[in-house]
Amino acid sequence: MNPAKSGGRPARVSSAPAKEHDGPFAKNEQVTLDVIGLTHDGEGVGRADGFTLFVQGALPGEQVNARVMKMKKQYGYARLEKLLTESPDRLNPPCDIYKECGGCQLQHFDYEAQLAWKRQHVIDNLTRIGKLTVRENEGDRLGSADFGVQAERQGIVVHPTIGMDDPWRYRNKAAVPIGAAGEGGELVAGFYARGTHRIIDMDDCLIQHEHNDEVLRVVKRVAKELRIQPYDEQTGQGVLRHVMARTGVVTGEIMVVLVTNGKRLPRQPEWIEALRAGLPGLKSIVQNVNTRDTNVIFGDETRTLWGSDVIYDELDGIRFAISARSFYQVNPAQTVALYGKAVEYAALTGNENVIDAYCGIGTISLFLARKAGHVYGVEIVPEAIEDAKRNAALNGIDNATFEAGPAEVVIPRWRKEGAKADVIVVDPPRKGCDPALLETILQMEPERVVYVSCNPSTLARDLRVLEDGGYRTVEVTPVDMFPWTVHVESVAVLVLD
Incomplete structure (x- = not known):
């Protein structure tokens, strides 16, 4: 019988020096771990005798022998020594330097399993950090008439992660x-x-x-x-x-x-x-x-x-000029999927005023402008705003206006000047939206907010703020912009209750 599974003391494969910490294991001690999940960094979450050890290279469902490398009071880190039970999702990484290089974290993990894990990673953040309710089954997309009522009754729909047919050679x-x-x-x-x-x-x-x-x-x-x-x-x-x-x-x-x-x-x-x-x-x-x-x-x-x-x-037929320091998404195929979903969630009819916060070189703005009345983009990097203006002109788009400055400063000023928005789209950096911007969104009361996120934890945090201010999160779609890494982008749509 396996002691780790039966609730007994984990297997000890070698003797170890006296412990200098409060955890149950000593440095260099070998233990048998049952791996129950992955961290946001892609490390296996191993459990032994109720204690957690993080193990690089271990996958959920595996049992491994690992050597303890570092201990803290509540958790520790261990090095994978031997696979005792191998996951059916384990792959042989095709990259010769994968074990050393830090560029990818999941080449040993089946791609379809990655997509499922990334969806669950988004759900875990929404429920744990955002205290939001997620529907057990993703179901079909709710019709626009159901927005708000259905979402409140049934919870947020989190769709399957949009993946790639060929998840290699994607970075530009x-x-x-x-x-x-x-x-x-x-x-x-x-x-x-x-x-x-x-x-x-x-x-x-x-x-x-x-x-x-x-x-x-x-x-x-x-x-x-x-x-x-x-x-x-x-x-x-x-x-x-x-x-x-x-x-x-x-x-x-x-x-x-x-x-x-x-x-x-x-x-x-x-x-x-x-x-x-x-x-x-x-x-x-x-x-x-x-x-x-x-x-x-x-x-x-x-x-x-x-x-x-x-x-x-x-x-998607829109031409972009890209300078050395421009922000331009690194995966073109998935960018079209990501921004296409953002436009879908904006539900534009051709008459709306749309504000695009953190607009970069105008990528989302120009996608939106093809279906909106007018788009107003703001970005803190002046060079990016010049690129955005050039890109609008390059594509003959004359219903987009761009201004340089912090979104949390410019958009409140626009509001004081009488600007109104039917839809606000945000695509912030990993730290999420500035609190002042979230407050301005609540004050402007657009019918919809579309949130494009590269960080599930700050997405969940900001959705909680918007929900407390009167919005209801209806749908979230994860998009795999970075296959074989732990990163996942998401698009969420909120409606004013």
Whole structure:
């Protein structure tokens, strides 16, 4: 009989030193764990004798032997040593560096199972953080006439996660740190190992567009040939900090951004010549200067070394100009699904005034403008607002107005100036909406609020605020923007009760 399953003491495979903590296990002790779930970081949640240990690489339904690495009073962390019972959803990751690289967390987890887990992850946050009621069965989409009454009686409909037919090679942007490795300090480029700033050298990434991989290979080769010194985080010395590649998936256009530790790019003419020769689709070479001691990729100064300031791409027939620092969703196919769902939830008839908070370069705004009376977009980054205006003009859209500034400042001012909104759409960063913006939404009383979220926990928190202010959450649809990672986007629609 398995003691962990029968409620007895977990199996101890080796002796261990005396404990220096309040938990039941000692460091390096081996225990048998039943894995009951996944954390938001993708770690297995293991249970033994009522105590929780988090285990990277373990999947729900598995029984594992794990070595305790770190203990706290209420939980601890352990390293997977051996699979005793394997989940039917376990995969053999196709990426050679998956176990080291921190770019993906779920390549060992069946894709359909990932989609189900992401839906449940959204539900768990809605119920635990938002204290919201979710219908047991997602059912069919409620008709517009049922909004509010049905939602109040039956709870929120959380639909299955919208996934991809082919969940590989989807990223149109790669931002990769540059560093040195080994005694000789050889230049390397790749994503960080999990939980560290140690760079795992990489030439091929299965979730990146092939053009981005080619950019990384060419930049590494050219940097070595030109003897460009990689940046050293410890000393603050060296030239090349990051390389960012952007690909227009529809147009095939490529932008290369070299992030440097200083304004001078040694051997700049040779850089330009070599990159142009090695990358046939290249349209833009940009330098960004970042001299700060920071983990933030970009500095404040950006200049074009060769070619255009922007590249172009298309989403659902809308053309976008994308500059080096523009926010543009990295998964074009799923962006169309995400924004299409937002437009569906807005339920536009062609006469509505719509406010798009956190509008970026106008992506959602222009999707909405095709069916709205007028769209007003606000974004804190001035360069993004200039891109949004350019994108509206590029597509002949004249019913969209954009203003730069914090949404929580601009929209309250609009309200004081007499602006009204039938629908407000928000697409905030991971920290969610500013409380001042939520308060303004409640004061403006639009008929609908459409919330596009990249963080289920802040989504749940903000939905609770809106519900307490008189709104009712009707539907939520998760969208898998980032297959093989733990991240999930969601679109929610609320109606005024």
